[in-house]
Amino acid sequence: ETGVTQTPRHLVMGMTNKKSLKCEQHLGHNAMYWYKQSAKKPLELMFVYSLEERVENNSVPSRFSPECPNSSHLFLHLHTLQPEDSALYLCASSQRLAIQNEQFFGPGTRLTVL
Amino acid sequence: SQQGEEDPQALSIQEGENATMNCSYKTSINNLQWYRQNSGRGLVHLILIRSNEREKHSGRLRVTLDTSKKSSSLLITASRAADTASYFCAGGDSNYQLIWGAGTKLIIKP
Numbered sequence: 001e002t003g004v005t006q007t008p009r010h011l012v013m014g015m016t017n018k019k020s021l022k023c024e025q026h027l028g029h030n031a032m033y034w035y036k037q038s039a040k041k042p043l044e045l046m047f048v049y050s051l052e053e054r055v056e057n058n059s060v061p062s063r064f065s066p067e068c069p070n071s072s073h074l075f076l077h078l079h080t081l082q083p084e085d086s087a088l089y090l091c092a093s094s095q096r097l098a099i100q101n102e103q104f105f106g107p108g109t110r111l112t113v114l
Numbered sequence: 115s116q117q118g119e120e121d122p123q124a125l126s127i128q129e130g131e132n133a134t135m136n137c138s139y140k141t142s143i144n145n146l147q148w149y150r151q152n153s154g155r156g157l158v159h160l161i162l163i164r165s166n167e168r169e170k171h172s173g174r175l176r177v178t179l180d181t182s183k184k185s186s187s188l189l190i191t192a193s194r195a196a197d198t199a200s201y202f203c204a205g206g207d208s209n210y211q212l213i214w215g216a217g218t219k220l221i222i223k224p
Contacts, residue, residue, distance in 0.1 A: 004156070006156075040123075040216055041216055042118065042202075042213075042214040042215055042216045042217075043202070043204075043214040045211055045212075048210070048211075055210075056211070088154065090156055090157070092156075092157075097210045098210060099144055099145060099206025099207065099209070099210050099211070099212065100144070100145055100162065100164075100206065102147070102159040102162065103157075103159065103212070104159070105149075105156030105157040105158070106156050107155050107156045108154070108155065108156055110154065
């Protein structure tokens, strides 16, 4: 596989469930990102990892828990979510952690919280 | 956080016409990037323009940047049905975070 892949593509969960989103990049990049995309709103940066170290946590509720076991994989663990957390969750990677670097996005996970 | 803002929010044109989308931002930026998103999919990078550049071309795309007005425009010439998508601008400041707009939804009618 090439580029950035995300699984699952669609997820429906209840508020008491625990689930995880997975992201894998096959580009040899050093930086990875989690974004939340809600309808008609700008992308919200949730977490940033550089060389497996978290460098940003943009006031994200603790019900979202990221994990970066190596530079190719990124997880987002979900527990006790709220209906307003329903959104498209996008993973991205870039060669380095720098603003001039192009970000490569995965297709996203469409999350619905009932 | 400061936001970018695209204008218009939605644009519908006939195939073959040119499409122009605008982006305004509030803070100083080092560069500005444009991305395209097909319905419900990930974003694809289109072009990056640096703060010391005024215009940049890539195929049918033309991007301008006016740092004094804190604005940028994306022009797609000779539009095609495959150009139907949402287009986002993202400004990079001295930090590593991109500041995203809410996007312009472009529909190309055959």
